[in-house]
Amino acid sequence: MALRGDKVTLAHGGGGRAMRDLIEEVFTSVFEPESMEDQARLMSGALTEPGARLALTTDSFVVDPVEFPGGDIGKIAICGTVNDLAVGGATPLWLSAAFIIEEGTEIALLKRIVATMKVEAEKAGVKIVTGDTKVVGRGSADKVFVTTTGVGVIPPGRDLRAEAVQPGDVAIVNGVLGDHGAAILAARGDMALSTDIQSDCAGLGHLMAAVAAACPGLRCARDATRGGLASALNEIAESADVAVEIEETALPLRTEVKGMCEILGLDPLYLANEGTLVLFVPEEEAEAALAAMRSVPEGQGAVVIGRAKPKGQGPLVTMRTLFGGARIVDMLVGEQLPRIC
Amino acid sequence: MKYAEEFRDPKAAKALLAKIAEITDEIGATAEKPVYIMEICGGHTHAIFRYGLDKLTPGGVEFIHGPGCPVCVLPMARVDECVEIAERPEVIFTTFGDAMRVPGQKKSLLQAKADGADIRMVYSPLDALELARRNPDREVVFFGLGFETTTPSTALSIQQAAREDLTNFSVFCNHITVPPPIKALLDDPHMMLDGFVGPGHVSMVIGTHPYDFIAEDYGKPIVVAGFEPLDLLQSVLMVLEQIRDGRAEVENQYARVVPEHGNPVSLAAIEDVYEMRPSFEWRGLGEIDKSGLRIRDKYSAFDAEEKFGIGYAAGERSVEEPEGCACGQVMTGRLKPTGCPQFGKGCTPEMPLGALMVSSEGACAAYYQYGGARSSEVASEPAE
Amino acid sequence: MCLGIPGQIIEITDEARLMALADVSGVRREVNIAPVLTGEIHDLIGAWVLIHVGFAMALIDEDEAAATLEALKGLGEAQETLEAMAEGAKALEARA
Numbered sequence: 001m002a003l004r005g006d007k008v009t010l011a012h013g014g015g016g017r018a019m020r021d022l023i024e025e026v027f028t029s030v031f032e033p034e035s036m037e038d039q040a041r042l043m044s045g046a047l048t049e050p051g052a053r054l055a056l057t058t059d060s061f062v063v064d065p066v067e068f069p070g071g072d073i074g075k076i077a078i079c080g081t082v083n084d085l086a087v088g089g090a091t092p093l094w095l096s097a098a099f100i101i102e103e104g105t106e107i108a109l110l111k112r113i114v115a116t117m118k119v120e121a122e123k124a125g126v127k128i129v130t131g132d133t134k135v136v137g138r139g140s141a142d143k144v145f146v147t148t149t150g151v152g153v154i155p156p157g158r159d160l161r162a163e164a165v166q167p168g169d170v171a172i173v174n175g176v177l178g179d180h181g182a183a184i185l186a187a188r189g190d191m192a193l194s195t196d197i198q199s200d201c202a203g204l205g206h207l208m209a210a211v212a213a214a215c216p217g218l219r220c221a222r223d224a225t226r227g228g229l230a231s232a233l234n235e236i237a238e239s240a241d242v243a244v245e246i247e248e249t250a251l252p253l254r255t256e257v258k259g260m261c262e263i264l265g266l267d268p269l270y271l272a273n274e275g276t277l278v279l280f281v282p283e284e285e286a287e288a289a290l291a292a293m294r295s296v297p298e299g300q301g302a303v304v305i306g307r308a309k310p311k312g313q314g315p316l317v318t319m320r321t322l323f324g325g326a327r328i329v330d331m332l333v334g335e336q337l338p339r340i341c
Numbered sequence: 342m343k344y345a346e347e348f349r350d351p352k353a354a355k356a357l358l359a360k361i362a363e364i365t366d367e368i369g370a371t372a373e374k375p376v377y378i379m380e381i382c383g384g385h386t387h388a389i390f391r392y393g394l395d396k397l398t399p400g401g402v403e404f405i406h407g408p409g410c411p412v413c414v415l416p417m418a419r420v421d422e423c424v425e426i427a428e429r430p431e432v433i434f435t436t437f438g439d440a441m442r443v444p445g446q447k448k449s450l451l452q453a454k455a456d457g458a459d460i461r462m463v464y465s466p467l468d469a470l471e472l473a474r475r476n477p478d479r480e481v482v483f484f485g486l487g488f489e490t491t492t493p494s495t496a497l498s499i500q501q502a503a504r505e506d507l508t509n510f511s512v513f514c515n516h517i518t519v520p521p522p523i524k525a526l527l528d529d530p531h532m533m534l535d536g537f538v539g540p541g542h543v544s545m546v547i548g549t550h551p552y553d554f555i556a557e558d559y560g561k562p563i564v565v566a567g568f569e570p571l572d573l574l575q576s577v578l579m580v581l582e583q584i585r586d587g588r589a590e591v592e593n594q595y596a597r598v599v600p601e602h603g604n605p606v607s608l609a610a611i612e613d614v615y616e617m618r619p620s621f622e623w624r625g626l627g628e629i630d631k632s633g634l635r636i637r638d639k640y641s642a643f644d645a646e647e648k649f650g651i652g653y654a655a656g657e658r659s660v661e662e663p664e665g666c667a668c669g670q671v672m673t674g675r676l677k678p679t680g681c682p683q684f685g686k687g688c689t690p691e692m693p694l695g696a697l698m699v700s701s702e703g704a705c706a707a708y709y710q711y712g713g714a715r716s717s718e719v720a721s722e723p724a725e
Numbered sequence: 726m727c728l729g730i731p732g733q734i735i736e737i738t739d740e741a742r743l744m745a746l747a748d749v750s751g752v753r754r755e756v757n758i759a760p761v762l763t764g765e766i767h768d769l770i771g772a773w774v775l776i777h778v779g780f781a782m783a784l785i786d787e788d789e790a791a792a793t794l795e796a797l798k799g800l801g802e803a804q805e806t807l808e809a810m811a812e813g814a815k816a817l818e819a820r821a
Contacts, residue, residue: 325393465779
């Protein structure tokens, strides 16, 4: 019954006893799904409320390195999908998890990843109810890729949409920007930089629940993952047909992240986050939103960074610089590359 | 950050801007008849747009963005040669991130990487040296790119490789020098420049005297400047004061980093490893005499051109720049980026036609990203 | 061109190869100190240098930095005085 060897081999994907042993010892013994059927059968009281809606989201996770300061791919896989549900106003309830594993991956690594997923799922109040594993040949994947699909319930009457943002609305972030991107850059080691920066990776379900309860007028929220805050703001502005102006002096940035950006010539507005969201609320609810956000650990650093304005002929998102100049904050082009010039 | 954030104080910026406006008036410069100041260095171009300085200075001061961006002046043929080296199976090609997206005739380094070439972005030539130590069975080539600021780093790396007898390390040398293109610009009868903001980090290596000819032979003011916004504004003010007083001098605003005579260790390393090429091709400016460096014969074991029989070592070669690309005219200040018919249409940061749209220091990319192009649409007033 | 940033030397890591650890706002990187080595190598610990592509390219001159800042500060204060005077004059006009 016990797994033989300490690395995943193609036999673990073959459908036989080795596969069953891997799944039992590494996955189901930890996730403890209610049944071993191929499907999860779901029921929740929240679903039966008239006007309640189901929310469904899916995301694939690849990260190099798979373990980094502040988390691992398992943590991102849970938090990322929980956050995609949460920022849409849904209460996250169930997740599926599928793993594509590269031949030769250490079983101990898989166990660590699965353990993190268990912890994060419990924190977020979601259950991992079904899953899948595949093993591919060496070089066909980078250690492990994880896909999580999440199901949540949106309570009656809640309708968060970027289109709802109006001129005058206030933009708020829950904390410092760019920690994840900077932590990953350092962890990769290509640039030989060392820092104490940790990924900001965190589930934002409780934060969203707190804000939604405190701000009936909450317009929308977006987690600022790939492409950073700049991309999230551009997407919202485009959907809402408004302009957004942010204040350079208001942006919360860790000193080390600033340092990393100065060294590599990067713009923190484009660095990835895994536990940072931006939300828009009507001005009169801004104080309530800030208070609600600061009442949960993930929102301690909540701060107003700008506001929506009527759309003009100009660019969608602009930033007032340190001394009043204005600069365009465009969508990211391709990938941000470190530079020396 | 010490020595950086103090030079971003909005109060002092406001005072500098008031002074700049005052002297611009005194000189009688207006938006219709502006004073043309060239910031030679691409880093300055980047800072001007990043902090929106172009919109805070009066209409009577117009910035002309100079040729001081090594990526932007790199001719297409050199990119092709990089790709050719990188695609050799035994090669690990190392480069600064800046050069990854520059289009070659067929592809950029980023595309070559996607096609399977082993190309790695590094922060320092020291990292390439380390790769060579760790991969004795591979040829590690470093793409030596940049002006005098960066030249000492590859010179010192080659010296180190020689000391360690690291024979699987070589540099594809594309180092260029600042003064010759400035002279070429000043010799251009169409040039209307009134003064220069000089490159601070180049000058920490070469000192301030290499610019003497600008003041002495051409009668133009030049102020060597730092890279923080207050450094730039103060330098612009110093240039304007020279113009007002009818002076033409080499002044040093960036004395905290730039010694008058430069850095002796760096200069010695450059002298030991490199020699002038008879001429070197600049994108948009053509071949300029004595403007580029090559690796001396005694270090030819570390010269990728010699090792792979490529580039100037392979004899004459010339590649036409892409049709419709006006990078050359923009770089010489004859055309604003927005004046190029391809700007934002056939040439965007996603699909660049010319190098000025690729590098974050390129005038076109800066216009596109930071809104110089769309500046009239961005309302802007000095902060209180 | 040429991104350069101020950092502080905190440790000599390889005397033979002239390598030292530099700190930039809490981010650390090994840099080559050949260009700034003028005396005893350990005297560089604590020194502020200008870093470019992994090399300490120049020692930052504290006195020169202070002088530049002093001049800038003077300008800022003069500007504030001017503005205060302008405000005062406006207030007087408004009253008149």
